[in-house]
Amino acid sequence: MPRRSAFPLCLVLLLASVRAFAAAPGVVTEIVTELDGNWTWQRGDNPQWASPSFDDSSWPAMSAQAFANIRPAAQRDGIFWYRQRVQAPAAEDLALELGPIDGACEVFVNGSRIGGLGAFPPHPAWYAARNLLFPIPPGPRDLLIAIRVYRWKLAPQWYSLGIDTARLPVLGSEPPLRTDLALRHERLLLRQFPAFEIGLLCLIVGCVALELYRRERSEMQHLWLGIAFVFAFFDGIGGMLSVITTAFPVIPFLLVATAVNGIEQCAAILFLGTCLSRRPPLLVKILGIAFMAAIMLNGIGFALAQQPLATLGALTINLWLPASVVLGLVAATRTALKREPEAPVLAVGVTAYEVSLTWAFRLRQIFPQLPATVPLGPFEARVPDLGTAVFAVCMFYVLVKRFLRLREEREQLGQEFEAARRVQTLLVPAHPPQTPGFVVNADYTPAKEVGGDFYQILPAGDGSVLVVVGDVSGKGLRAAMLVSHIIGGLRHEPSRRPAEVLAHLNTALMGQTDGGFVTCGCALLDKNGCVTLANAGHIYPYRNGEELEVPSGLPLGLIANPTYPETRIQIVPGDRLTFVSDGVIEARNSRGELFGFDRTRQLSMQPASAISKAAQNFGQDDDITVVTIAMQPA
Amino acid sequence: MQTETKATVDKSVGASGQPVTILRFIGDISSTSREAVLGTYERLPEVDRARILLDFSKVEYINSSGIALIIQMLLEASKSGQIIRAFGLTPHFQKVFTMVGITRYTSIFADEATAKASF
Numbered sequence: 098m099p100r101r102s103a104f105p106l107c108l109v110l111l112l113a114s115v116r117a118f119a120a121a122p123g124v125v126t127e128i129v130t131e132l133d134g135n136w137t138w139q140r141g142d143n144p145q146w147a148s149p150s151f152d153d154s155s156w157p158a159m160s161a162q163a164f165a166n167i168r169p170a171a172q173r174d175g176i177f178w179y180r181q182r183v184q185a186p187a188a189e190d191l192a193l194e195l196g197p198i199d200g201a202c203e204v205f206v207n208g209s210r211i212g213g214l215g216a217f218p219p220h221p222a223w224y225a226a227r228n229l230l231f232p233i234p235p236g237p238r239d240l241l242i243a244i245r246v247y248r249w250k251l252a253p254q255w256y257s258l259g260i261d262t263a264r265l266p267v268l269g270s271e272p273p274l275r276t277d278l279a280l281r282h283e284r285l286l287l288r289q290f291p292a293f294e295i296g297l298l299c300l301i302v303g304c305v306a307l308e309l310y311r312r313e314r315s316e317m318q319h320l321w322l323g324i325a326f327v328f329a330f331f332d333g334i335g336g337m338l339s340v341i342t343t344a345f346p347v348i349p350f351l352l353v354a355t356a357v358n359g360i361e362q363c364a365a366i367l368f369l370g371t372c373l374s375r376r377p378p379l380l381v382k383i384l385g386i387a388f389m390a391a392i393m394l395n396g397i398g399f400a401l402a403q404q405p406l407a408t409l410g411a412l413t414i415n416l417w418l419p420a421s422v423v424l425g426l427v428a429a430t431r432t433a434l435k436r437e438p439e440a441p442v443l444a445v446g447v448t449a450y451e452v453s454l455t456w457a458f459r460l461r462q463i464f465p466q467l468p469a470t471v472p473l474g475p476f477e478a479r480v481p482d483l484g485t486a487v488f489a490v491c492m493f494y495v496l497v498k499r500f501l502r503l504r505e506e507r508e509q510l511g512q513e514f515e516a517a518r519r520v521q522t523l524l525v526p527a528h529p530p531q532t533p534g535f536v537v538n539a540d541y542t543p544a545k546e547v548g549g550d551f552y553q554i555l556p557a558g559d560g561s562v563l564v565v566v567g568d569v570s571g572k573g574l575r576a577a578m579l580v581s582h583i584i585g586g587l588r589h590e591p592s593r594r595p596a597e598v599l600a601h602l603n604t605a606l607m608g609q610t611d612g613g614f615v616t617c618g619c620a621l622l623d624k625n626g627c628v629t630l631a632n633a634g635h636i637y638p639y640r641n642g643e644e645l646e647v648p649s650g651l652p653l654g655l656i657a658n659p660t661y662p663e664t665r666i667q668i669v670p671g672d673r674l675t676f677v678s679d680g681v682i683e684a685r686n687s688r689g690e691l692f693g694f695d696r697t698r699q700l701s702m703q704p705a706s707a708i709s710k711a712a713q714n715f716g717q718d719d720d721i722t723v724v725t726i727a728m729q730p731a
Numbered sequence: 732m733q734t735e736t737k738a739t740v741d742k743s744v745g746a747s748g749q750p751v752t753i754l755r756f757i758g759d760i761s762s763t764s765r766e767a768v769l770g771t772y773e774r775l776p777e778v779d780r781a782r783i784l785l786d787f788s789k790v791e792y793i794n795s796s797g798i799a800l801i802i803q804m805l806l807e808a809s810k811s812g813q814i815i816r817a818f819g820l821t822p823h824f825q826k827v828f829t830m831v832g833i834t835r836y837t838s839i840f841a842d843e844a845t846a847k848a849s850f
Contacts, residue, residue, distance in 0.1 A: 568795060570794075570795035570796045570798070570799045571762055571795070571796045571799075610799075612765075612799060612800075612803060613795075613796060613799045614795075614798075614799050614802065614831075616795070616831065632830075634830060634831035634832050635830070636830060637830060649829075649830055649831070649832055650832060651802075651831070651832040651835070652802070652831055652832070655802060655806065656806065679794075679795055679827075682827075683792075683794065685792065689791055689792065691792075691823055693823055694823065694826060718794070719794065719795070
């Protein structure tokens with residue numbers, strides 16, 4: 098987990114800062130001997146070369162400065178040996194400090210191995226270059242120091258954090274050398290303290306963005322921003338960890354680091370794409386993936402020591418970088434013109450980030466006198482890190498403000514939906530009216546706050562009951578508004594003949610359905626049990642558990658002047674009719690299976706609430722309406 | 732839960748030797764399928780609209796909004812004198828199509844071969 102690894106490190110850095118600035122590193126008062134004499138070197142490998150008796154007079158010489166920065170001596174990969182004879186200073190607890198070496202190394206004194214770091218072929222492994230201290234066992238003061246180094250083919254191009262690259266190897270007393278080395282190490286880390294803090298800021302903003310995405314999955318901008326910031330944190334922290342510990346050999350570290358950086362850059366570009374449109378345009382997606390591929394290609398090229406691959410990656414990075422900067426500036430401009438209140442701040446953040454990238458990777462190539470870092474008290478920050486910091490702060494502001502604004506809007510919308518729901522409960526009553534001679538039972542369960550289903554039970558003075566059950570295609574507020582329109586029409590409907598009722602409703606709905614339609618079943622039940630049915634595309638009703646296949650006309654609102662054939666049936670006391678909406682039939686479970694006609698028919702003699710509950714439990718996907726009407730004995 | 736609708740267009744020949752355009756739908760058909768259903772139909776060249784076959788064999792779910800889109804297409808085709816037929820519907824949706832009156836504007840066949848033979 099990012100936080101668990103980050104905060105202990107933060108504590109270490111804070112504690113180290115107290116020590117590092119209280120002391121002045123690099124000044125060891127005890128006796129030391131700088132190994133500034135000539136070294137001899139040879140490519141190849143022979144255990145005898147560690148021996149003091151070996152004659153290396155034929156080996157090429159190399160200056161101490163060249164050894165301090167070992168790169169010029171070995172442009173090729175392979176195993177190299179370096180030797181020097183020296184008179185040790187008169188010090189107890191003698192130790193040898195070496196400058197950073199890019200590769201695995203072993204150190205021998207008078208033929209005995211005194212230490213090393215990394216592993217040699219056939220399974221080589223080495224770590225980010227660092228200064229190394231090797232205690233020398235007590236013995237004669239005439240020392241033959243031999244260093245065996247495995248060099249990686251592309252090492253000269255792989256610049257790690259490079260601690261004290263100009264420092265000469267020294268011999269001296271171990272305790273002060275160790276203290277001095279520790280202080281220099283801490284100073285190096287502290288120079289990166291701003292980068293680390295900016296990384297933490299990125300982690301926080303990234304986690305906030307991902308949490309907002311978790312709450313609202315349609316906000317892809319939050320997703321890409323979250324990924325970009327979280328990976329920016331790992332990108333930054335990786336370099337520091339590679340110096341602090343020897344848990345990350347260079348090659349695996351390089352592969353992981355480039356993958357992390359590639360994902361970070363790709364996500365950042367997709368985020369910029371969401372500033373242009375809700376979903377990133379295809380060209381932006383291609384740019385993001387191409388940029389990620391170029392970065393990874395570069396890293397894999399180095400890891401496999403394949404120069405052409407690494408060069409190709411580097412070239413394509415140089416090609417995509419300006420494109421991403423242009424995209425960023427266009428996105429910032431487009432964002433600034435949006436009406437969203439947070440848009441100007443987002444635009445400032447994006448602009449700062451892109452300008453800092455341009456500064457670091459383009460302007461400084463043209464104007465080398467431009468500073469690469471900015472002093473911040475005892476620390477210094479790289480310009481791109483500062484750009485990232487401004488971007489992160491701006492985005493934190495944008496995310497928090499947007500969250501609060503949307504929450505307020507959602508609350509307001511919720512209140513409006515609640516008001517609409519109350520209106521609908523007045524239009525679609527929870528309890529049917531009194532219907533002498535008939536027992537009516539109904540259940541109405543919208544899929545959202547308000548629904549697009551409706552039913553009306555309209556008794557008349559002659560003992561008849563007009564039952565109307567319908568469904569507006571679609572659901573939610575738009576469908577609910579149409580329901581209000583339909584019920585208003587029904588309540589002023591002069592006719593009680595089902596076919597006429599449907600025809601009048603159809604006329605009222607023409608041009609009102611916005612491409613949709615309304616299915617509607619209508620039944621007039623006379624007190625003597627004669628039932629007249631008409632259907633406008635609605636689910637067939639059920640009589641005593643059997644489906645009534647009544648002839649159907651087209652749903653309402655589609656064509657002018659349709660005909661709705663009427664069907665007459667006779668029911669007797671105890672008979673029951675059941676009307677359902679398609680929310681019952683088409684309830685779907687998690688496997689995508691439909692509730693279907695058979696289950697509905699089997700349940701059609703159950704109370705309305707039981708049928709509705711069964712469909713809801715199966716998997717409600719739409720508004721559900723069930724109306725049952727049973728004829729009572731006279 | 733709903734999956735995005737995709738539509739592809741194939742050309743074939745009916746039993747009479749006349750060309751038939753097959754619109755194949757994949758996924759669920761709902762209110763979000765306007766582009767896949769109506770858009771695909773409207774983009775067909777006039778000459779390819781004379782005989783259209785709708786393939787629902789890879790459609791698992793059609794809700795009322797999706798049915799509305801299909802009806803719009805059928806009404807438009809009916810006005811223009813085009814012939815549209817369909818196949819591949821599950822028994823459930825064959826029944827739904829019958830209930831909503833779609834069968835007044837199209838014939839539904841069990842499989843592609845039978846449907847093509849009807850042209």
